[in-house]
Amino acid sequence: MTTGKTMTLKLHVWRQAGPNAPGKMTDYVANNVNEHMSFLEMLDVVNEELTKTGEEPIAFDHDCREGICGACSMVINGIPHGGHKGVTACQLHMRHFQDGQDIYIEPWRAKAFPVIRDLVTNRSAFDRIIASGGYVSVNTGGAPDANALPIPKKDADQAFDAAACIGCGACVAACKNASAMLFVAAKVSHLSHTPQGKVEAGDRARTMIAQMDAEGFGTCSNYSQCEAVCPKEISVKVIADLNREYIKSSLLK
Amino acid sequence: MKLDARCPSGPIEQRWSNHKMDMKLVNPANKRKFKIIIVGTGLAGGSAAATLSELGYQVDAFCFQDSPRRAHSIAAQGGINAAKNYQNDGDSVQRLFYDTVKGGDFRARESNVWRLAEVSANIIDQCVAQGVPFAREYGGHLANRSFGGAQVSRTFYARGQTGQQLLIGAYQALERQVQAGGVKMHTRHEMLELVVIDGHARGIVTRDLVTGKIESWAADAVVLASGGYGNVFYLSTNAKGCNVTATYRAFKKGAGFANPCYTQIHPTCIPVSGDYQSKLTLMSESLRNDGRVWVPTQQGDTRAPSQIPDSERDYYLERKYPSYGNLAPRDIASRAAKQVCDEGRGVGPGGRGVYLDFGDAIKRLGAKVISERYGNLFDMYTTITGEDPYSAPMRIYPAVHYTMGGLWVDYNLMSTIPGLHVVGEANFSDHGANRLGASALMQGLADGYFILPYTIGHYLATAKQPKVTTDHPEFKKAAEDVRARTTRFLAIGGKRTVADFHRTLGALLWEKCGMGRTEKGLKELLQEIPVLREEFWKNVNVPGSDASLNMALENAGRVADFLEFGELMVRDALDRAESCGGHFREEFQTPDGEAQRNDAEYCHASVWEYQGEGATPVRHKEPLNFEFVELQTRSYK
Numbered sequence: 050m051t052t053g054k055t056m057t058l059k060l061h062v063w064r065q066a067g068p069n070a071p072g073k074m075t076d077y078v079a080n081n082v083n084e085h086m087s088f089l090e091m092l093d094v095v096n097e098e099l100t101k102t103g104e105e106p107i108a109f110d111h112d113c114r115e116g117i118c119g120a121c122s123m124v125i126n127g128i129p130h131g132g133h134k135g136v137t138a139c140q141l142h143m144r145h146f147q148d149g150q151d152i153y154i155e156p157w158r159a160k161a162f163p164v165i166r167d168l169v170t171n172r173s174a175f176d177r178i179i180a181s182g183g184y185v186s187v188n189t190g191g192a193p194d195a196n197a198l199p200i201p202k203k204d205a206d207q208a209f210d211a212a213a214c215i216g217c218g219a220c221v222a223a224c225k226n227a228s229a230m231l232f233v234a235a236k237v238s239h240l241s242h243t244p245q246g247k248v249e250a251g252d253r254a255r256t257m258i259a260q261m262d263a264e265g266f267g268t269c270s271n272y273s274q275c276e277a278v279c280p281k282e283i284s285v286k287v288i289a290d291l292n293r294e295y296i297k298s299s300l301l302k
Numbered sequence: 303m304k305l306d307a308r309c310p311s312g313p314i315e316q317r318w319s320n321h322k323m324d325m326k327l328v329n330p331a332n333k334r335k336f337k338i339i340i341v342g343t344g345l346a347g348g349s350a351a352a353t354l355s356e357l358g359y360q361v362d363a364f365c366f367q368d369s370p371r372r373a374h375s376i377a378a379q380g381g382i383n384a385a386k387n388y389q390n391d392g393d394s395v396q397r398l399f400y401d402t403v404k405g406g407d408f409r410a411r412e413s414n415v416w417r418l419a420e421v422s423a424n425i426i427d428q429c430v431a432q433g434v435p436f437a438r439e440y441g442g443h444l445a446n447r448s449f450g451g452a453q454v455s456r457t458f459y460a461r462g463q464t465g466q467q468l469l470i471g472a473y474q475a476l477e478r479q480v481q482a483g484g485v486k487m488h489t490r491h492e493m494l495e496l497v498v499i500d501g502h503a504r505g506i507v508t509r510d511l512v513t514g515k516i517e518s519w520a521a522d523a524v525v526l527a528s529g530g531y532g533n534v535f536y537l538s539t540n541a542k543g544c545n546v547t548a549t550y551r552a553f554k555k556g557a558g559f560a561n562p563c564y565t566q567i568h569p570t571c572i573p574v575s576g577d578y579q580s581k582l583t584l585m586s587e588s589l590r591n592d593g594r595v596w597v598p599t600q601q602g603d604t605r606a607p608s609q610i611p612d613s614e615r616d617y618y619l620e621r622k623y624p625s626y627g628n629l630a631p632r633d634i635a636s637r638a639a640k641q642v643c644d645e646g647r648g649v650g651p652g653g654r655g656v657y658l659d660f661g662d663a664i665k666r667l668g669a670k671v672i673s674e675r676y677g678n679l680f681d682m683y684t685t686i687t688g689e690d691p692y693s694a695p696m697r698i699y700p701a702v703h704y705t706m707g708g709l710w711v712d713y714n715l716m717s718t719i720p721g722l723h724v725v726g727e728a729n730f731s732d733h734g735a736n737r738l739g740a741s742a743l744m745q746g747l748a749d750g751y752f753i754l755p756y757t758i759g760h761y762l763a764t765a766k767q768p769k770v771t772t773d774h775p776e777f778k779k780a781a782e783d784v785r786a787r788t789t790r791f792l793a794i795g796g797k798r799t800v801a802d803f804h805r806t807l808g809a810l811l812w813e814k815c816g817m818g819r820t821e822k823g824l825k826e827l828l829q830e831i832p833v834l835r836e837e838f839w840k841n842v843n844v845p846g847s848d849a850s851l852n853m854a855l856e857n858a859g860r861v862a863d864f865l866e867f868g869e870l871m872v873r874d875a876l877d878r879a880e881s882c883g884g885h886f887r888e889e890f891q892t893p894d895g896e897a898q899r900n901d902a903e904y905c906h907a908s909v910w911e912y913q914g915e916g917a918t919p920v921r922h923k924e925p926l927n928f929e930f931v932e933l934q935t936r937s938y939k
Contacts (some may be wrong), residue, residue, distance in 0.1 A: 199442025
């Protein structure tokens with residue numbers, strides 16, 4: 050019962066057998082691509098064909114396929130997630146492409162995100178940044194009633210806007226410095242907009258920035274490329290929040 | 303197999319308190335001597351790992367994703383229930399308990415459900431303390447909305463991303479413990495065997511998905527928090543990686559599997575658009591707060607929805623279930639959608655769809671209010687379908703979403719294998735035959751934050767097992783089994799891909815063991831699945847090597863287990879000759895098409911015991927006693 054028009058696409062995909070193997074762009078033709086397919090479903094079809102011919106399928110990270118888990122991570126025609134506003138690669142649909150179009154598909158490229166295979170990179174640096182301070186230091190149990198401390202709706206909404214980060218790393222991939230500033234700032238901004246998170250706001254900003262540097266991410270030079278590609282449309286204003294907490298805490302230290 | 307649920311007796315509201323008092327404790331200085339393995343780091347596993355480490359235990363946590371933050375709990379949209387009664391609308395622990403027992407069609411254990419309702423309020427407190435940005439009113443207090451199967455507003459939410467925000471809370475608590483040294487986190491590791499020594503669960507064998515290395519891990523207790531098995535149907539709202547392997551491997555080592563036929567079909571998902579489809583996307587149940595579900599009154603009416611006048615629309619949920627209307631529970635709303643489509647009144651390509659219409663709500667409240675409430679869901683719908691739900695109704699259809707069945711556990715969340723604990727969707731305990739909306743997040747976090755941390759201590763304090771190392775022969779054997787299976791997949795060199803087999807299995811199960819099940823169809827499946835499985839082992843094509851990242855190999859292992867598990871699910875569905883909740887046997891329905899239970903013969907949990915390769919598993923029963931809620935026909939009319 051498949052409906053919708055079909056097209057043929059010329060793919061150029063980064064293939065790399067392992068972390069230390071050399072990689073190169075390889076050409077494939079994707080036939081019978083339906084306009085209603087997601088980008089990853091298009092790759093599924095290509096992979097099925099590759100498997101049938103005995104070639105290893107293109108490895109790529111993916112899981113929820115509804116734009117929320119943050120697993121999918123590929124640069125499509127030079128733009129992380131493909132350049133449609135507020136959309137991850139898994140939610141990018143083929144109706145946005147033309148029959149016969151060339152599509153270049155590459156992994157995130159950043160020193161702190163080494164390639165594991167093909168389009169799959171190691172983003173564990175993000176976990177280590179969170180571990181360095183991206184939390185409220187509270188143990189389970191003994192929390193006061195949830196309504197004991199009202200939080201102005203505006204603060205709660207701002208906290209949410211920043212907390213919407215899915216940790217995909219597109220911000221790093223888009224940045225010419227491979228900076229993780231938007232990622233770090235989103236967490237700092239989220240928590241510093243809640244009264245529970247304010248307590249450690251300064252220390253958090255400093256330890257997370259230190260970890261970001263230690264992981265090999267670059268610094269921020271305010272080009273805002275990160276905001277442009279962020280699938281959750283997190284504003285670079287959060288970086289101002291981070292800078293405020295960082296400077297305040299560095300002065301008061 | 304002995305099934306002792308170990309439920310406390312006495313007044314139900316005192317059972318958990320009394321039980322906590324009766325359980326043995328581990329002294330703080332001794333906790334660090336115990337190692338606990340946790341498989342899966344979603345809401346249940348992540349919260350358990352963090353909490354156990356805070357208590358002082360050594361935790362080894364494993365997930366197959368590249369980060370614990372990506373577990374599928376993240377995809378839950380609508381909300382989390384808690385009996386806070388902040389809305390002053392008559393909610394209470396007792397009402398949440400009652401709604402859950404009734405919603406589950408009287409197939410859950412009363413003691414467990416009461417405890418779940420009792421700790422629900424603590425969860426919200428804990429999450430707020432972690433900085434979870436729940437929706438708030440202008441006065442700064444928490445906002446609520448309604449979900450199916452309840453007449454009170456007890457659902458807390460964070461826009462349409464509640465699961466994500468709760469998981470990030472648990473994940474941050476977990477990473478804090480990683481930093482503190484209490485949790486060792488192993489990402490991109492998949493559990494492929496459970497190790498049982500002297501009858502106790504003592505460890506696991508994993509495959510490092512990056513290097514292919516097979517590794518063994520020993521511990522004093524093992525916790526499975528590996529989620530549900532909805533992907534046995536291939537197409538479901540589950541993430542692509544969700545699988546039954548961890549729980550099925552435990553089943554093959556002797557853990558009883560309870561009620562595998564209880565699967566939840568969610569009424570509001572985006573319909574299938576083509577054969578290439580890799581997954582289905584849920585549109586949150588919360589949409590039914592404002593959306594009205596309808597189909598044309600006439601069969602084969604192909605007019606655009608805007609051209610069909612109100613008098614020629616059938617708002618069938620409002621018509622059939624006036625007191626709950628569009629918020630009828632999931633199983634009931636799904637079956638009603640199937641019925642109207644079976645009558646030839648479905649809409650969209652293929653006629654498998656119904657309208658979810660916001661026209662009236664937009665007229666009443668304005669597009670801005672609707673956008674504030676559901677904006678991200680509307681955007682998601684537009685992204686996927688290319689259609690605009692502000693100007694035309696959404697088209698939706700039921701899809702597999704959640705599985706109520708799982709490994710059998712006692713009141714302490716321990717399986718039939720001593721030391722093997724199971725939490726979250728992976729166990730069977732709290733939702734009976736149908737889970738209410740916004741209750742999965744509640745159960746996952748209840749188990750992980752507030753129940754397991756107490757009960758596992760009791761096990762550790764009383765089990766008195768000697769320490770073991772991975773040099774034990776059982777570890778060697780389990781690792782050898784994993785290696786042999788991996789080698790076997792790669793050696794087949796057949797013609798069909800893993801996904802091709804998975805799709806075929808899924809289509810068979812959806813057709814005959816999905817929303818409607820018959821004795822005839824189920825018996826056919828018992829013939830067809832073994833044939834497909836046999837072909838899989840002869841004709842599957844798994845390219846590549848076992849010494850690197852090989853996603854085809856990972857999937858082959860998962861699909862191989864689904865091909866066995868699917869048969870168990872069918873066997874259970876055939877055995878349960880009644881309809882209840884999500885399990886609808888077409889032979890057993892009331893004259894108006896509702897599920898007809900048979901309490902005289904089936905008021906029990908069915909627990910299956912593995913009997914070896916090729917042998918039929920044996921069914922045991924845990925009788926369900928209803929002391930506090932009277933067994934009655936479930937009605938939402």
